[in-house]
Amino acid sequence: MKQTSSEKWFDTCNTIMLILVCIVMLYPVLFVFGRSVMTDLDRAAHPFAIWPTVLDMSGYKYVFSSGSYIANAYMITILRTLAGTFCSMLFTAALAFALSNRDYPLRNAFTLLIAFTMWFGGGLIPLFLLVKSLGLYNHFAVLILPGLISAWNMLILRNFFMQIPTGIIESARMDGANDLVIFLRIILPLSSAALATISLFYAVGHWNSWFDAMIYIHDRDLWPMQVFLREIIHNANLNDMIRSDAVVEISPPAQSVIMATIVVTTVPILCVYPFLQRYFVKGITVGSIKG
């Protein structure tokens, strides 16, 4: 196909605009990444630079020194992500399987009860008081239990289970398999891709979540990374905190600590999201969840 010069011009303009969009998207992230390994002097001298002239790793040394608040918070985040994703998947898959069975007499009632919670909820205050009354306040389990099953994820998984040909299930039942065996031996192995997707949904959610920990967890030792990051971003007395947390001999500059914390919080997500995006895309475009 022959291109006229005006069409070439159109393509060039379009490419330039898209490259500009990419720069705008990347600059804030690269800015913080690059400047997390700069010295205060370097940062002041080059306000736009994203490449250090001298490498200064003191921020990371502090963040990763064992016993620092941040290293501890990182462990909590990893723990909650692993444990939370595992528990959520266990319950979500079980419920999705039960509700994918067209003969199950409670199917419609349960689905309706669950769907209603997507539209209306008790709100912040009653849930907060309930959590306190249940003795979950300031307990690690509070990071997992109140968000155990996402109605949205459950319905997506249920729809996936419903697409599995019933013939396979029927023939297994003929061979004497009960529902539990069908679930564990047939449905789960056939849905590994969908299960992986939903697990990643939960994992990213746990990694990024902060509000629950902020309101329910009082002890600093139980804070996950995001809450800690929030705290040091908004804490004007960060230098005092770093000094009191004497795990390194020379206190690193506050700026380096903030930026290094942002980087270590962000890197795992940046590593995972390119694999996630196509599933998320599928979920959005196919994800109509009719009952």
Place this chain on the structure above:
Amino acid sequence: MNTIAAPNTKRSIGSVRRKTLTWIWKYRYLHLLALPCMLYFLIFKYIPMYGIIIAFKDYKGIGGFEGIISSDWAGFKNFHMFFDSIYFWRLMRNTLMLSLYLLIFAFPAPIILALLINEARGMWFKKAVQSISYMPHFLSWVVCAGLVLQLLTPTGGPVNALMEMMGKEPIAFTSDPGYFRTILVLTNIWKEVGWGTIIYLAAMASIDPELYEASTMDGAKKWHKMLYITLPGIKEIVAIMLILSMGNILDGHFEQVFNLYSPAVYEVADNFDTYVYRIGLVEAKFAYSAAVGLFKSVVALVLVVLANRAAKRLGSDGLW
């Protein structure tokens, strides 16, 4: 049903019981899987829903959740208190202004970006642009707020450095009420514009390629096709998305606002969600803030249902 309506003799009671038992037994494994999960919904969704009655009570802040039930009824006192305070109009104004700005500036952004991406030359380039523009969506607002504050800080931030180079005074953007809404709109676009293109790109991919071929025969240029084929091709989905976002007009964008605001900008930043949090959990006025929250979520529910119904009429699957 029939057995229940049958004469109430011993025999039929027995058969009902037996039927119930066989029914429970027949689906025992499904019950085993489903019931613990439904217990979760009961405890963490439906019991808090019952706890909403706190909005109509004179809760003294003691006794946890059980205290809600044992405290005295207060009628609409908490609601009157809210409607009579200066906060009602302030929160309403801030919520609606932010939603309006987002509707004007943030709503069209992904449509424009999708049109550009759709015209991108080369599969590799297209994929790369998409991946890069989705990236901020996966970062938490805590991280995004960290990035924004680093960029905008008056002490050594690049934006202020640029202004100094142009001979202007540095500005503390995030604590200046005059700039705060602009920051919210811009950061919202930055974070969600790429993600928002997905639905439009999917709609563009389903436009009949013959339309493009026919118009090429007729000598149509690329931007003609963009304006007269691609754009009309997605107009239904644009209308649906517009209606759905109008249903969310009371959404306070809590995570975003909460991580960016400070007392200096409460006057323009505070909305229902941030207010409920501050009054409820920081100042511990539980009943009052629950009333504010209930007011907001009931109105929001009505708006979402209406919007969803309107969108369905346009042929969308809606939220269901």
